[in-house]
Amino acid sequence: MSLLAARDLAVARGGLRALEGVSFQLDPGRALILRGPNGIGKTTLLRTLAGLQKPVSGLIEGEDTAYAGHADGLKPALTARENLDFWRRVFGGPPIAGALAAMALQPLAARPAHALSAGQKRRLGLARLLVTGRRVWLLDEPTVSLDAASVGLFADMLRRHLGQGGAALIATHIDLGLDAEVLDLTPYRASAAPTPRPAGFNEAFG
Numbered sequence: 001m002s003l004l005a006a007r008d009l010a011v012a013r014g015g016l017r018a019l020e021g022v023s024f025q026l027d028p029g030r031a032l033i034l035r036g037p038n039g040i041g042k043t044t045l046l047r048t049l050a051g052l053q054k055p056v057s058g059l060i061e062g063e064d065t066a067y068a069g070h071a072d073g074l075k076p077a078l079t080a081r082e083n084l085d086f087w088r089r090v091f092g093g094p095p096i097a098g099a100l101a102a103m104a105l106q107p108l109a110a111r112p113a114h115a116l117s118a119g120q121k122r123r124l125g126l127a128r129l130l131v132t133g134r135r136v137w138l139l140d141e142p143t144v145s146l147d148a149a150s151v152g153l154f155a156d157m158l159r160r161h162l163g164q165g166g167a168a169l170i171a172t173h174i175d176l177g178l179d180a181e182v183l184d185l186t187p188y189r190a191s192a193a194p195t196p197r198p199a200g201f202n203e204a205f206g
Ligand SMILES: Nc1ncnc2c1ncn2[C@@H]1O[C@H](COP(=O)(O)OP(=O)(O)OP(=O)(O)O)[C@@H](O)[C@H]1O
Pocket: 013, 014, 015, 018, 036, 037, 038, 039, 040, 041, 042, 043, 044, 045
């Protein structure tokens, strides 16, 4: 039984179709790397799978997802510990101690999020995945701003998640050293052909 599947999915951004005909299935323990040039629609696809926007057409099966996007989505006035606790309560996931440890955040636990560096904020944003308790992680360039040691911590965290039956869909340009399949989105770029208009359709008054 797959945790997440897309069937003949088409997604759009800014009113324009980006990708069409995307199908895949993500089983427990598996990671799938999204590849493709800048602007092809990796972020758009991840946002659609996360339920943040509707697909143009096609089917999505599986909702046990947690999304980590470009914005860290932290509450600046709350400490690192309070941020994790907030999200744990929202999602009902496991205690925050494991999340603090996974991304080596204990020394920063009492610091407000606004006083963290870009890489420290990113570590906190990624640690948040653990307190969601969700099985499918949707990750958009998760290693941006991370130093080599933090990339290593995150790769370990991801490997443990997969080992526990989780799954991940990851847009990344770097090699995380995972045993993962690759989905190159290049062939699924939506055609630029205009969508057919009904007979008599008037652009100005339709
Ligand atoms: N806020 C926006 N409004 C309108 N169009 C957008 C917006 N953001 C992105 N787009 C367009 O949507 C398309 C898909 O963008 P998307 O960000 O999903 O691509 P991506 O593959 O994630 O790119 P990158 O590798 O650069 O992060 C692109 O053609 C882009 O120009």
